[in-house]
Amino acid sequence: MFEGKYYNGRTSKGMPAFITLEPTYIRVAWQAGGESGTEIWHLSEIHKSEFNDANTILEYGPFPRQSISVFEQGFKEALEQQYGDAEFLKSSYSSFAKTGITGLVAGGLSLLALAIVLFVWGVPALAEKAAAHFPEEYERALGEQLHAQMMLDQTIDSAKTEAIQDYLAALEVKSDFPITVTVVKNDMVNAFAVPGGFIVVHDGILDEMERHEELAGLLGHEIGHVQMRHSTKAITRSLSYYMLLSILFGDVSGIAAVIVDNASTLHSLEYSRTAESDSDKAGLELLVQNKLNPKGMVWLMERLNSDEPEFLKFISTHPNTSDRIKNIESHIRKTNYKPEPNPELEAAWAKLKDR
Amino acid sequence: MQDTSTTEQETTITQPTLAFKGQGSELFSIQIVNIALMLVTLGLYYPWAKAKNLQYIYRKTEMADSPFTFHGTGKEMFIGFIKGIGIFGVLYSVLIYGMLQAQTDPGTYFICLLIFLAGLSVLVPIAIHGMMRYRTSRTSWRGIHMGYRGTLGSMFKLFYLNLFLTIITFGIYSAWFTTNVRKEVFKNMRFGNAQFSYIGEGSELFVLNIKGYLLTIFTLGIYSFWWAKDLIHFYINNILIEQDGKYSRLDSSLTGGQYFKLAVGNLLIMIFTLGLGYAWVVTRTMAAIVNNCEIIGEFNPDALAQTEEDYKNATFEDMADMMDIGLV
Numbered sequence: 001m002f003e004g005k006y007y008n009g010r011t012s013k014g015m016p017a018f019i020t021l022e023p024t025y026i027r028v029a030w031q032a033g034g035e036s037g038t039e040i041w042h043l044s045e046i047h048k049s050e051f052n053d054a055n056t057i058l059e060y061g062p063f064p065r066q067s068i069s070v071f072e073q074g075f076k077e078a079l080e081q082q083y084g085d086a087e088f089l090k091s092s093y094s095s096f097a098k099t100g101i102t103g104l105v106a107g108g109l110s111l112l113a114l115a116i117v118l119f120v121w122g123v124p125a126l127a128e129k130a131a132a133h134f135p136e137e138y139e140r141a142l143g144e145q146l147h148a149q150m151m152l153d154q155t156i157d158s159a160k161t162e163a164i165q166d167y168l169a170a171l172e173v174k175s176d177f178p179i180t181v182t183v184v185k186n187d188m189v190n191a192f193a194v195p196g197g198f199i200v201v202h203d204g205i206l207d208e209m210e211r212h213e214e215l216a217g218l219l220g221h222e223i224g225h226v227q228m229r230h231s232t233k234a235i236t237r238s239l240s241y242y243m244l245l246s247i248l249f250g251d252v253s254g255i256a257a258v259i260v261d262n263a264s265t266l267h268s269l270e271y272s273r274t275a276e277s278d279s280d281k282a283g284l285e286l287l288v289q290n291k292l293n294p295k296g297m298v299w300l301m302e303r304l305n306s307d308e309p310e311f312l313k314f315i316s317t318h319p320n321t322s323d324r325i326k327n328i329e330s331h332i333r334k335t336n337y338k339p340e341p342n343p344e345l346e347a348a349w350a351k352l353k354d355r
Numbered sequence: 356m357q358d359t360s361t362t363e364q365e366t367t368i369t370q371p372t373l374a375f376k377g378q379g380s381e382l383f384s385i386q387i388v389n390i391a392l393m394l395v396t397l398g399l400y401y402p403w404a405k406a407k408n409l410q411y412i413y414r415k416t417e418m419a420d421s422p423f424t425f426h427g428t429g430k431e432m433f434i435g436f437i438k439g440i441g442i443f444g445v446l447y448s449v450l451i452y453g454m455l456q457a458q459t460d461p462g463t464y465f466i467c468l469l470i471f472l473a474g475l476s477v478l479v480p481i482a483i484h485g486m487m488r489y490r491t492s493r494t495s496w497r498g499i500h501m502g503y504r505g506t507l508g509s510m511f512k513l514f515y516l517n518l519f520l521t522i523i524t525f526g527i528y529s530a531w532f533t534t535n536v537r538k539e540v541f542k543n544m545r546f547g548n549a550q551f552s553y554i555g556e557g558s559e560l561f562v563l564n565i566k567g568y569l570l571t572i573f574t575l576g577i578y579s580f581w582w583a584k585d586l587i588h589f590y591i592n593n594i595l596i597e598q599d600g601k602y603s604r605l606d607s608s609l610t611g612g613q614y615f616k617l618a619v620g621n622l623l624i625m626i627f628t629l630g631l632g633y634a635w636v637v638t639r640t641m642a643a644i645v646n647n648c649e650i651i652g653e654f655n656p657d658a659l660a661q662t663e664e665d666y667k668n669a670t671f672e673d674m675a676d677m678m679d680i681g682l683v
Binding site: 009014057064069111112114141148 | 376380381383384385387388390391394407410411414415420421422424455456459495496497498499500547629631656657658659660661
């Protein structure tokens with residue numbers, strides 16, 4: 001028999017009670033003021049009791065529930081000994097907590113490991129799979145919107161845009177998407193690809209170029225990004241990260257923000273090293289296909305190289321430019337053809353440089 | 356602090372102590388199971404996880420040596436969770452669709468944005484009301500349930516009037532907005548036959564925020580901890596409890612220095628455990644708030660009587676979560 005308090009569910013007054021654990025029920029004999037009574041609690045109607053400490057609490061019956069609170073030592077143990085298998089004592093949470101420090105540490109570490117695996121391999125792999133299955137029309141439509149939105153705060157150089165389109169028309173290009181190139185006024189040496197075949201070239205990089213093979217290499221590189229759907233994959237990836245986090249933390253309000261945010265930062269999207277070197281290879285292939293000097297790709301890299309301040313090279317997450325050059329040169333050695341002059345391309349190039 | 360008030364309790368029952376007895380390691384073991392199950396179920400376990408979390412936090416929060424109980428279940432909240440996801444899914448689809456049309460068709464974008472904002476502004480008062488009804492009804496202490504008597508109509512009226520005033524004053528009125536919502540919510544909260552009320556004033560909050568903002572700038576951010584302390588005091592110390600015609604008041608003795616220790620400690624825990632220490636952040640915060648809180652006055656914890664009906668609709672519990680509404 002244990003001593004505790006009985007609450008009848010109608011008032012908050014605790015009534016002194018004697019609690020007896022019978023084989024099939026719990027008997028609560030209470031007494032308050034002049035009144036007293038005895039309650040019979042059937043085991044099946046006792047509610048699940050978790051997280052007890054020095055104070056063991058049991059609740060019983062439908063609303064408003066009766067309850068008992070027992071501080072007396074040994075009550076918890078007696079309950080478990082008497083009704084070990086009963087439903088109201090079962091708790092997967094408590095049983096995990098009972099594994100002690102080792103269990104907690106092991107659980108925490110394996111959760112951390114799982115999270116790392118999921119973030120480093122799982123999400124990117126799934127996202128890329130999904131991006132690869134986007135219908136082309138959908139990707140083109142998405143690209144159209146993103147491109148239009150980006151052009152809002154850019155100044156388009158329409159003369160150069162026309163000339164670069166002429167140059168592109170004279171090139172032999174393999175692509176699933178119609179390629180649209182736009183030249184914008186910006187001194188930064190940069191160019192980027194938007195999903196669905198849109199390429200944006202800063203006039204800053206055109207001014208740096210001395211030979212038209214460099215432009216062919218640049219277009220080939222960006223078309224490579226488009227063809228291999230790198231930016232679509234990058235958007236899908238950052239979106240999936242966000243969705244995973246919002247599932248974990250129960251917040252959905254930011255998903256739209258991520259899509260919008262990506263529209264404005266597409267030009268600074270980080271591609272992986274492999275994505276960059278695959279696109280470099282695509283640029284080289286375009287040169288080879290058009291029988292242009294493969295060195296164009298190397299010259300292009302040197303333009304990028306000269307632009308980058310020395311101190312940034314260490315921290316830059318972009319593939320190291322000199323590594324890229326080495327990589328390209330090793331591929332050039334494997335090629336075996338004689339570059340041929342292409343008057344049509346040269347004429348278009350001259351026109352572009354004129355404007 | 357703890358010791359003095361327990362001895363006091365033997366002589367007088369009018370000053371019940373509040374205490375939080377939760378431990379980081381216990382909560383951690385609950386959260387690990389939760390996260391693992393959420394990963395396995397792709398997030399669908401969330402309502403059950405939340406229920407278990409709340410059950411633990413309530414169970415370890417004590418008044419006059421008796422713990423609170425959270426009666427909500429994952430099953431009840433799951434239905435609300437699904438409805439919430441559905442409603443938000445529709446609203447965000449409309450918004451994203453509009454954004455994609457923004458360049459080609461600004462008119463459609465405008466309409467979509469309008470639908471989205473209108474949808475949100477209808478949902479916020481509904482969510483506050485629904486959450487208060489559910490959360491209070493699933494909270495009990497010594498078997499006595501809390502309750503919420505407010506009507507959706509009065510919440511709507513208050514919300515739109517205050518929203519309007521906030522917009523035309525360019526946000527200045529938001530201090531009164533916050534305070535008025537608290538007044539409405541607490542006025543309708545019952546704890547058995549005891550009734551809450553909130554007596555903070557918008558002007559007080561406004562001055563407090565201006566002062567906090569300016570001093571935070573002048574002290575290069577150091578004052579922000581005292582600002583936060585002031586806000587906690589404003590939110591807690593203005594809560595009154597009326598029981599049988601007698602009033603008592605909640606009183607927080609949390610100091611700026613204590614809050615500083617709490618906030619910096621929490622930050623360090625999160626950084627050095629890569630987020631795994633979140634359970635300790637929760638228990639530390641609860642302990643700092645609850646253990647520094649007292650009930651001043653003639654509140655008699657033994658004299659509460661059951662007054663509320665059973666209520667189980669959890670539709671808006673999770674929706675409030677999704678909109679980041681946290682009232683108490």
